[in-house]
Amino acid sequence: MTDMPAVGQSVRRSDARAKVTGEALYAVDHAIPDMLHGAVVRSTRAHATIEDIEKDAAQTVAGVVGVVTAADLGDLFPRFGHLIADHPILAIDKVNYMGEPVALVLGETLHAAHDGADALYVRYSDLPVMADMDTALAPEATLIHPTSYPKGDVAFEEAITEPRNDNVAHEASLEWGDVEAAMADAAVVVETSVKYPKLYAYAMEPYNALATVNEEGVDVTTTAQHPFMVRDDLARIFSLPLSKVRVRSPLLGGGYGSKSYTKLEPLASVGSWYSGRPVKVALSAEEAIYTTRADSANITVRSGFDEEGHILARHFEIRMDTGAYTDNGTLVLAKCVNRCFGPYNVPNLRAHGIAVFTNTVASSSYRGFGAPQGNLAGELNMDQAAQQLGIDPLELRKKNVLPPGGTVIAGKRGLDADLSADLDIVTDKLGWDGDSPDLSGIGFGISASDAGAYPVSTAQVRVLIDGSVLVMTGATEMGQGSKTALAQIAAHELGVALDQVQIVQSDTGSTPYERTTGASRTTVLVGLAVQRACQDAIRKLEEMAAETFDVALTDVKTADGVVVSPGTGEWPYANVLQSWFGARSGEVTGVGLVRASGELAMLPPFWEVGVSGVEVSVDPDTGKVTVEHLVTVGDVGFAINPTLVEGQDLGAAMQGLGAALYEELIYDGGQLENPNLVDYRVPHANDMPLAIDNVVVERGDGVGPYGAKGAGEGPLNPIGGAVASAVGRAIGRWPEELPLTAQRVWELMQDEAE
The missing domain is CATH 3.30.365.10 (Aldehyde oxidase/xanthine dehydrogenase, molybdopterin binding domain)
Known part of the structure; x- marks a missing residue:
């Protein structure tokens, strides 16, 4: 060396x-001679049976080579999914969300394929729409998945082996101690309820895949984050050994979890299988929004404290909207349960959650993987507790935060970070003294995620x-x-x-x-x-x-x-x-x-910790929130390349600010109202905080090379709670729902004035 x-x-x-x-060169830049283009025909209904698909008009369009539906897949396995194989390549008998692929039109040119898609007619018979969790969980709710499905390839996940009797996709819990007894002994019990929005993980490169299926096997060039996992799904679809499936992922134009696991690859592959020619399917940004999203969540937390501010107990109830299919939503719920209560000494805990099927786009991995949702509730609850106890919120956190080596969850690796020191860095940079002028506020938060690595x-x-x-x-x-x-x-x-x-x-x-x-x-x-x-x-x-x-x-x-x-x-x-x-x-x-x-041998291999803070100002006339100062700490053990760490941390924090202030997929009765980048507002260059401090902390306390730990998600996880707390201090009322758009903040200010 x-x-x-x-x-x-x-x-x-x-x-x-x-x-x-x-x-x-990205995946979309690849082409093969004699290649066809595929255009996806998507459902115009949120929940309906498919009565008929009329192909004739589409097949007569100049340049159209063929139309593929689920009925054309023959002996192919018609579904995919790494946890539960419940996601159809093309809708089988019914559709479960608006935008679900129903048919694939193959054309000599992309224009021909789209013209053919426009000419295709699908006749539906509508079913009751379960557009939100309350509707989906009602006793009289229509089942979105009344049938059973085979297991994916993850050994620790239960398969759906019999028909369902409700729309609960998964349930997870974590518990120790006696929560109710501890709550009864508490000097103060603080309850907080929050709502976290549905999000689209906007990557500049939309999904695309180029597939060739022939006697030699399956060959796909795609935008997949996990090509080996995609290979597994394709091998099952075509009943092939893994050696006859090749998946290549060149440079990706962003992922953020949205390109995890299998997405578009089966569509392109069955198109090639059907036509005998290579097929490229490339989505627009709008189509990409109909492919996957992040779980929204409704979370209520009750925390009991003694008079000095020590946590005695915490109880979290979590509901996550996982959309129409399983994808990775069940694991996101499990991680939210593990990450919601924070890196604190919690002697008594109950964290319980359910993932709920709804007639919306299926959720999947998203940067932070359940931590941002849980952290919003947990950290906002800590700030409200500090107010009720009359204790500085920094002091309250430091009084309860675990020391290096402390046990977050019994049987897991001890905490490999000094979060108290990291908190000091953030609050020192922000100039925290416990006070703030009117319409200005400081917020900060911490998190620890058991890396799902x-x-x-x-x-x-x-x-x-x-x-x-x-x-x-x-x-x-x-x-x-x-x-x-x-x-x-x-x-x-x-x-x-x-x-x-x-x-x-x-x-x-x-x-x-x-x-x-x-x-x-x-x-x-x-x-x-x-x-x-x-x-x-x-x-x-x-x-x-x-x-x-x-x-x-x-x-x-x-x-x-x-x-x-x-x-x-x-x-x-x-x-x-x-x-x-x-x-x-x-x-x-x-x-x-x-x-x-x-x-x-002991999992997780590392804890990805997040320590972030913001200073905000609020316009009294419009409610617009401006982030004046952003501070992140990248506690990475050892920075192989410090500039890369800083870039990852800033990107994560800005993505967190998107969820906190701007981003939300809005549904009205199963119809997505903003499936484009005009109405779905991501942060712009002029939304950057006026002052930014990215601090890289190296203590050599990781198991990676030279003491390295993971980077790239930690700063995002506490941002939502930090912004909510900062806005709450600025306007004198604690928010309960993200994003904190100008309208939402203005309405909170009017309520406070009354």
């Missing part, structure tokens, strides 16, 4: 030039005959900078120049297995796999050198990209390889494997 480390340095992203010059990763490091290096990994580059960070780790371990390292990613046909790219796991777990693969390659190079030079293996060392042994001097890797192989040919491959053993 070189003494001049490549890690810990803010080197420029390896893909920066290609992206800013437009040279970078199961430790299974593999990597290969190939040292080539000229001494340059190829790093092979199944992790996906979606803008977070993993290509650069992983290259830095490899360069540091091998002692070679960074420009000698090339990263090859996300191809199930050539790169080693990687279950997912998400949950802030890449730097920690894939980084460990790369580190171990480098060490394996070095061991093999040293063995080659010992054999070639006829010296003891113990006398051979590697440093700064050369192999050193007594009497032979320094040999660059290229010379060792050429001498051992006897020609300018050959290479050595190191393999790195990561599994739940040793230091990674």
Whole structure:
């Protein structure tokens, strides 16, 4: 390992030039000769049986090659889903949300396909619409899923093995102690109810997939965050071994969880299977909004405190709207339950939640994965408790926050962070003194998420005959900078120049297995796999050198990209390889494997903590909230690339501000009212806070390379609660619902004035 480390340095992203010059290739840039284009016909009803699909008019449109419906899928398995295979490729007999794919029209050109889609007629018979959780949970509610479905590939998730009798998709709970007895002994009991909105994880690149299905198997180029998981679904659909399914994910134009798991790939694949030609399906931004979203939530929390402000008990009741299909919603609920009560000493806890099917777009992963919803309730409750107890909210948090190594959940890894110190950083930067002028307020919050990053990763490091290096990994580059960070780790371990390292990613046909790219796991777990693969390659190079030079293996060392042994001097890797192989040919491959053993045996592999704060001002005439100052702490253990960490933290915080102030998918009776980026308001450049402090904290307390922990989600999780608290202090009334749009805040101000 070189003494001049490549890690810990803010080197420029390896893909920066290609992206800013437009040279970078994304999935949508790929094309195949004789390729067809697919246009999706979507349901115009939120809940209805399909009485008839009339193809004739569509099939006579010039350039239309064919129309695919569920009835055309023959012996193919017609559904997908990694937890429960309940999501139809194309609607089977009924539709469960407005925008659900009903047919795929194939055309020689995209225009022809869309013209054919416009000509297709679907006749429906409407069913009662369960557009919200209250309606879906009513005793007389119509069942959205009256049938059973097969299990996905996740062993710890229960399958739906018999017909349902309600619209509850999943139930999760966590409990210890005696909550009711502790509440009875409390000096103060504080109850808080909040509503968190439905969100669309806007990525600049919409979903698209290009598929070829023939006698050799299935080959798909797509926008998937988890190509190996997509491979599993496609293998099941076509009854193929995994070896005959290839999924490639080139550079992604953002993901944020919305491109997790299988989305568009089955549509393109069945189109190719049906037509015998390659098929590309590329969605518009509006169509992408009909593909997936984040869970909305209604949460009530009661917390009991003693007179000094120590938490005695907390009780959370959570309802999450998971939409029409399971996707990843059940795991989001489970994580919300684990993350809602905060990194506090809670001697008595009950956290219970249900995920509810509704006739809306299916929810899936979204940055933060249940933590933002639960944290809004938990942290706003802490601020309201501080007010009732007459204690400074910073003091109340520090009085209850767990110390480093503290037990968040029994049986899980201890807290690997110093949150009290991190809180001090945020409040010092904000100038917190407990007071604020009228129509101005400061809010801050903390969170700890048990990273949903199961430790299974593999990597290969190939040292080539000229001494340059190829790093092979199944992790996906979606803008977070993993290509650069992983290259830095490899360069540091091998002692070679960074420009000698090339990263090859996300191809199930050539790169080693990687279950997912998400949950802030890449730097920690894939980084460990790369580190171990480098060490394996070095061991093999040293063995080659010992054999070639006829010296003891113990006398051979590697440093700064050369192999050193007594009497032979320094040999660059290229010379060792050429001498051992006897020609300018050959290479050595190191393999790195990561599994739940040793230091990674106890889960989670790390706690992703979030400590963020804001100062806001409120316009008295309009209610518009302006974020004057944003502070985030990136408690990452060790920053492989500090600039990448800062970028991830700022991006996460801005996404959190979107949910806090602007973003919400609005439904009216099952109809999505704002399925476009005009009416669905994401943060703009002029919404950036006037002052920003991104503080990177390095204490070397992670299990990843050089003490690294995950980054990229933590600062988002407390932002909603921090903004709600800041606005509450500014206007004198605690908000209960996000986003805090100008209209909503203005109405709160009028209520307070009355």
